[in-house]
Amino acid sequence: MVTARGTGEPSQGQLLSPVARTVSQARPGDVEVLDLDYPADTDIKEGGTIGVRTLVDVLRVQAETCPAQRFVLLGYSQGALVVGDALAAPEDRMVGPTVGSVDAETLDRVLAVVLYGDPRFVGDEEYNVGSYDVETDGLLPRPDGALDAVGERVRDYCVAGDFICQSSLDFDEEPHVEYYSNGMQGDGAAFVITRLDRVGADLGREADAEPGDADERETPSPTSTPTPSPR
Structure with missing residues (x-):
């Protein structure tokens, strides 16, 4: 599970820390948390590019080194921009269009993506959640x-008045930090845990299948997730 913190946030005690902790506690021994090593400063063009390059490289190396490993990606504010751009095609990115791409096989191993206060938020996407317009x-x-390849595995949280995900000239910072206290951290963690549980169940069914029965047994339906709606 990779956390990509917001601008100026520390590695420890960031908005995403309770999300990662809740998921880790729900699946003890199964989850390793990595805070993405990128500047997260006000130079978003340069720092964001470093973030995208680093995340693409982390996913590539881990996919090659640990074939059974799956990925959960969490991003807040600038970190949400980094996560989204890393998963998007280079031509759809704002930062890092030349730093490489996540291949289709690795994208398939991304189990869940949870974003908060996303600067690249698009209001009419079906995976959005919150009180946004x-x-x-x-x-x-x-x-x-741009995120259709992982769309069913994404939750993009945005609240009304957040000038970052609801573009506005009213630079009231309070709504942008509302995610710390409005229950969306817990909601995002629950979504991740549900994704982990469903994939675990699918793997369990595969392990229980008798060798040689692959052609005879019924193919499980693709994993689906509940469709979010604005609150």
């Missing part, structure tokens, strides 16, 4: 469908 995008909206 569906007709209002973030400050730097990504192209429609």
